[in-house]
Amino acid sequence: MQKYYESDADPGTLEGKTIAVIGYGSQGRGQALNLRDSGCQVVIGLRPGSSWQRASEDGFEVYSVTEAVKRADIIQILLPDENQAGVYRAEISPNIRENACLMFSHGFNIHYGQIVPPPTVDVVMVAPKGPGHMVRRTYEEGKGVPALIAIHQDATGKAHAIALAYARGIGATRAVVLETTFAEETETDLFGEQAVLCGGITSLIKAGFETLVDAGYAPEMAYLEVLHETKLIVDLIYEGGFTKMRDSISNTAQYGDLTRGPRVIGPETYVAMQEILEEIQNGEFAKEWMLENMVNRPVFNALTRADEEHLIEQVGKEIRGFMPQFRK
Numbered sequence: 001m002q003k004y005y006e007s008d009a010d011p012g013t014l015e016g017k018t019i020a021v022i023g024y025g026s027q028g029r030g031q032a033l034n035l036r037d038s039g040c041q042v043v044i045g046l047r048p049g050s051s052w053q054r055a056s057e058d059g060f061e062v063y064s065v066t067e068a069v070k071r072a073d074i075i076q077i078l079l080p081d082e083n084q085a086g087v088y089r090a091e092i093s094p095n096i097r098e099n100a101c102l103m104f105s106h107g108f109n110i111h112y113g114q115i116v117p118p119p120t121v122d123v124v125m126v127a128p129k130g131p132g133h134m135v136r137r138t139y140e141e142g143k144g145v146p147a148l149i150a151i152h153q154d155a156t157g158k159a160h161a162i163a164l165a166y167a168r169g170i171g172a173t174r175a176v177v178l179e180t181t182f183a184e185e186t187e188t189d190l191f192g193e194q195a196v197l198c199g200g201i202t203s204l205i206k207a208g209f210e211t212l213v214d215a216g217y218a219p220e221m222a223y224l225e226v227l228h229e230t231k232l233i234v235d236l237i238y239e240g241g242f243t244k245m246r247d248s249i250s251n252t253a254q255y256g257d258l259t260r261g262p263r264v265i266g267p268e269t270y271v272a273m274q275e276i277l278e279e280i281q282n283g284e285f286a287k288e289w290m291l292e293n294m295v296n297r298p299v300f301n302a303l304t305r306a307d308e309e310h311l312i313e314q315v316g317k318e319i320r321g322f323m324p325q326f327r328k
């Protein structure tokens with residue numbers, strides 16, 4: 001597998017180029033601040049609202065999406081996936097320059113045909129494998145979040161160099177940059193966030209919390225055991241795999257881990273994961289998500305609200321209030 005680091009990227013590729021970051025949320029703010037600190041010329045494209053104000057307060061030139069695109073050599077679309085196609089049709093497509101570079105941090109809209117760029121532009125992806133806030137925090141710590149790059153279209157012959165230089169600008173080459181395709185990034189990212197990173201973990205934590213509370217244990221105990229400590233355990237896995245974590249926990253815990261873990265995440269979990277992956281690969285999930293947005297996200301809103309009202313969220317707020325480390 002081809003790996004790229006700082007020395008593989010030529011910052012000169014972006015010399016004199018204007019990068020328009022469209023959207024200033026989790027990824028947009030993180031990437032724009034890092035790019036500017038890396039010496040890149042950045043403007044922000046937004047609609048009026050709180051993001052516009054924040055970007056201005058951070059010292060960026062902020063324009064409408066239309067005006068930002070007109071000024072840009074590289075257009076990094078960091079809008080919500082569900083909004084990208086509409087903004088692309090209305091404001092980006094009519095104003096994008098020939099030989100410009102259209103960039104994404106997730107392949108959803110290209111992979112599922114929501115956006116079909118003209119053949120005259122480069123189309124690349126630079127996808128951090130981490131939340132936008134961490135892209136910024138690690139950069140400020142002198143480190144980086146790994147990223148994937150992919151080339152969908154190379155109209156200028158410079159698409160790869162631009163993607164690498166951009167990845168360097170956001171700090172990703174300090175960690176590692178791997179090459180992929182829009183299809184592979186889209187399908188693995190959707191699967192990862194649904195089955196493990198977000199959906200799987202929150203469901204596992206909630207099930208553990210509810211099991212203890214329903215058995216009569218104090219919610220505070222349950223919270224510390226199955227939520228707070230999860231970070232501490234996962235940090236060790238992050239640093240050195242299952243081995244490092246198992247070197248650190250007790251033998252009692254390790255025996256329970258190895259013998260009871262597969263009873264919690266068993267064969268039926270594998271079946272569910274395969275079904276989820278199938279829905280991603282055949283476009284079912286993408287269609288469901290786009291339809292959900294067309295009717296103002298009833299399921300998204302109801303399930304989000306239910307979890308916000310879950311006891312674990314109330315208890316969590318209370319416990320974090322006990323700990324000085326969480327006090328601003």
Ligand SMILES: NC(=O)C1=CN([C@@H]2O[C@H](COP(=O)(O)OP(=O)(O)OC[C@H]3O[C@@H](n4cnc5c(N)ncnc54)[C@H](O)[C@@H]3O)[C@@H](O)[C@H]2O)C=CC1
Pocket residue numbers: 022023024025026027028045046047049051065077078079080081083087105106127128129130131132133
């Ligand atoms: N959140 C994350 O950490 C990651 C996100 N991504 C990808 O990055 C892209 C952006 O995602 P996030 O940063 O999470 O988005 P976000 O929801 O945090 O921010 C979206 C930004 O776009 C602006 N916006 C929304 N609709 C707009 C419109 N119609 N016109 C102009 N501005 C508009 C919002 O005001 C906000 O500033 C997506 O493709 C996502 O899949 C990729 C890796 C990780």
Ligand SMILES: CC(=O)[C@](C)(O)C(=O)O
Pocket residue numbers: 128129130131132189193197198
């Ligand atoms: C943070 C990240 O990588 C995700 C979970 O894929 C996302 O926010 O889309």
Ligand SMILES: [Mg+2]
Pocket residue numbers: 128129130189193
């Ligand atoms: Mg992701």
Ligand SMILES: [Mg+2]
Pocket residue numbers: 106189190193
């Ligand atoms: Mg994602």
